[in-house]
Amino acid sequence: MKVNGKNYTSIWVEDNNKVFIIDQRWLPHEFKIVELKTINDFSNAIKDMWVRGAPLIGVTTAFAFAKTMQLDSSNDMLNQTKSILLSTRPTAVNLHWAVKKMFNFLIKTPIDHRAHEVFKKANQILSDDIYSNRKIGEHGFKIIEDIANTKKTNSINILTHCNAGWLATVDWGTATSPIYFAKEKGIDVHVYVDETRPRNQGAQLTTWELFHNDISHNLIVDNAGGHLMQHKEIDLVIVGSDRTSSTGDVCNKIGTYLKALAAFDNNIPFYVALPSSTIDWNITDGIKEIPIEERDPKEVNFVQGKDKNNNIISVDIAPRGTKSRNPAFDVTPSRLVSGLITEHGICDANYNSIKKIKNFSEGNL
């Protein structure tokens, strides 16, 4: 997608083996590009959220193996890389997925072929992500088009929560992909962006993406969406997902559940855009079974922004010493979800419908 008129992805390779990322910690205030060279660079980038978003964490993980294997393709290094990466963000599903995928591939590859094969494999994971998101956009576009046809309008208002945009993936994003697709097709989309406290990924990242890609939008506080829905100012909600149960319960950034309740109460379609790899087949009751990470309470007490001298700083919003609780995700029960938009098509949020998508992704359909 575009930044200052130029095309970027959130991670990319130059000269066949140099890996670059956008250091997202400074967005929207500063656009910093960083080369990741060592395992420490990769581990810090994931742990300290220079990169974030489930799909991007997965791709970054793949390139961490690529870089280490190029220097030393021994089994020792392979095991060490695995354990360092797994310790960065223990609850990130795509981290585990990518570690497993790369490790299993490499352990089967003869040591003297690893350096050569590993970049090809990582590049494949990167391309698959782009392809998958583009397909999510195509499928999701049909929902937007249908609403436009039914309402006999070319202006569609979409609410999104957090950042399930291209910065969370390699390109296109998940929840934003149908929006970019609709814009390409000439639909006049307007996006309401939840700021998404505590980390403000909506205010910092989604607004920045939409601005640079010329999509009309308004920033709103997380409290405002229900009121806008009551007054028919929202036609559709699209969010991403960090993990979705086989029965359609959706784990996503904290606050998603509240927006799903409001959408349901106001008869507004509530869709979840996700690559099918996000579906966890071991889980049937999302609320009971998905453990919710409680992050550092400082994220609640402090807010990062730019001061009048253009320095990026944090300010303390509560009395010093106030104890906070900071659950990072919540689970939206399937009964509130209108459907899942995957790279293989749209399905209902129930086991039988999701199962068809699984069969599709496994080539059984």
Added chain:
Amino acid sequence: MKVNGKNYTSIWVEDNNKVFIIDQRWLPHEFKIVELKTINDFSNAIKDMWVRGAPLIGVTTAFAFAKTMQLDSSNDMLNQTKSILLSTRPTAVNLHWAVKKMFNFLIKTPIDHRAHEVFKKANQILSDDIYSNRKIGEHGFKIIEDIANTKKTNSINILTHCNAGWLATVDWGTATSPIYFAKEKGIDVHVYVDETRPRNQGAQLTTWELFHNDISHNLIVDNAGGHLMQHKEIDLVIVGSDRTSSTGDVCNKIGTYLKALAAFDNNIPFYVALPSSTIDWNITDGIKEIPIEERDPKEVNFVQGKDKNNNIISVDIAPRGTKSRNPAFDVTPSRLVSGLITEHGICDANYNSIKKIKNFSEGNL
């Protein structure tokens, strides 16, 4: 209530005619007391939110008349005071209520008696507010006590939104009054405080109140309440109200509706604490009929806090120039409200039940 161990109210009189307030703009970081002397002082204090909260705005308005009438008790000054005050916050219901009450009283009072009578009248409004809030606390306590008895526990977790605390009234608060009462009665209350973006009255004011009055609490982001309710970490929600329809639709700080939806979805009682003067008898459909003020979008783009040098500053959280929407209130439909806690008792959120409270307050019962 207590601040640093000493008793305060949010507005008070010394030496019979000196009016003091807490300048709430700097809380929780600085505790500043200001004497309001001139009509300009009062008008700025209301307009720029040195004082806020419907009941406190009403009482401050009353004392504005008191101070001007002491200097000049002419009809000219009376009319001028009225029009200056009405222009400060046009949508504040209690401002209108207090202006009308004071004006009607003074216009009937002979000019040479006004200076003497006006302070008595303003003091009466102040005392009535304290009495009313204390009664809300007594009635609301019964709800907390019932939950404690039913659940056979002495530990009750209560979620509140925004600041309907003593800083929004003269003393006790509305939503917080039952909490302070329960604590006095030996119930182990724990409060989850929504930070309440965009102005963060929860993070800045409610936490500060609870800290100084020794009530256990956690600050949470506005996104977190639904998740806590799903996991049975909340026993009861109590919020305040800026305006409630005769049919029980509750207008309150933006985001209240989302918490009401979550409470309803999880079978958690959702109560609204309010003086009966907040009931608007002219309105039967709150969502359709209550106009919602859109405030300055800067409140969304900027967050105020304390930097590491202890300066109170604002930081910009979104790309500069991002356009925001900032509706200040929302309306919770009566079907989501378990009941209203008024100074005259608890009633259901429907016309017939609320009507009984009206009869009570008019002495017809």
